[in-house]
Amino acid sequence: MMDAIYLLFGQGRDLDPLQMSLRAFVVFLVTLVLIRISGRRSFGKRSPFDSVVVILLGATLGRAIVGASPFVATVLASLMIVVCHRVLAWACVRFSAIERLIGGVEREVYHNGAFNEREMKAALMTRNDVCESVRQKTGSRSMDKVAAAILERNGDVSVIHKDQ
Numbered sequence: 001m002m003d004a005i006y007l008l009f010g011q012g013r014d015l016d017p018l019q020m021s022l023r024a025f026v027v028f029l030v031t032l033v034l035i036r037i038s039g040r041r042s043f044g045k046r047s048p049f050d051s052v053v054v055i056l057l058g059a060t061l062g063r064a065i066v067g068a069s070p071f072v073a074t075v076l077a078s079l080m081i082v083v084c085h086r087v088l089a090w091a092c093v094r095f096s097a098i099e100r101l102i103g104g105v106e107r108e109v110y111h112n113g114a115f116n117e118r119e120m121k122a123a124l125m126t127r128n129d130v131c132e133s134v135r136q137k138t139g140s141r142s143m144d145k146v147a148a149a150i151l152e153r154n155g156d157v158s159v160i161h162k163d164q
Contacts, residue, residue: 013067024065030075031061034082047154049102053085103153110134110149123151133157 009026010019034057057078064074092099107119109130120126130149135141137159148160 009071010067015067020065020067023067023071027061027065027075030078031057034078037079037082037086047103049088050085053081056081106153107151108148109151109157110143110146112147113143119151125151130157134159 008019008022010016010023015023060069060074060078060081063069064071064078088098088102092102107116107123109116109120109123109125115127115130120130131141131143134143134146134149134157137157138145138161145162146159147162150158150160152158
């Protein structure tokens, strides 16, 4: 049995194209399972917390395909990354302090005609950054119709329009 597995999947870095292709197929299936375990939030509009999973899974599972690391150990390490993400996401749902630490907070960088310099400084944003986001969202150069601009936790800027 083990001989058949070694023949099909190879061992170490000396892999032929068929072995690498089979590894890629298995890693693809394993990745689908890990994504399902990780949940939808990891692959929607991502926060830095969620992006970590995507980056680490790509880097780790890629090593399994090319034989740079032991296959089973690499898949288990990837599973541990997903489990850590799920546990931290669970903790964020239950404890707001952990959510703020992991996910960050939104920042109102513009309100009723005034830029909030303190919030912009904390977010490392300039007035030009805020105006650019407003132009992209409203299609207008004017801030006259903007009640607020809020830097969301995922890095997007939400624009709240003034009531007419």
